[in-house]
């Protein structure tokens with residue numbers, strides 16, 4: 001099956017390589033935000049908990 005997402009075949013590998021980096025960064029951000037969500041303490045707990 002041939003892909004048809006508007007990217008030339010000769011560019012697919014490079015685009016995929018860059019998208020893997022974005023996905024990795026996104027997952028790190030998600031994980032750190034989740035950790036912050038779970039570890040909120042103090043008087044601002046409710047607002048910070050909602051924020052995260």
Ligand SMILES: [Fe+2]
Pocket residue numbers: 037049
């Ligand atoms: Fe929560």
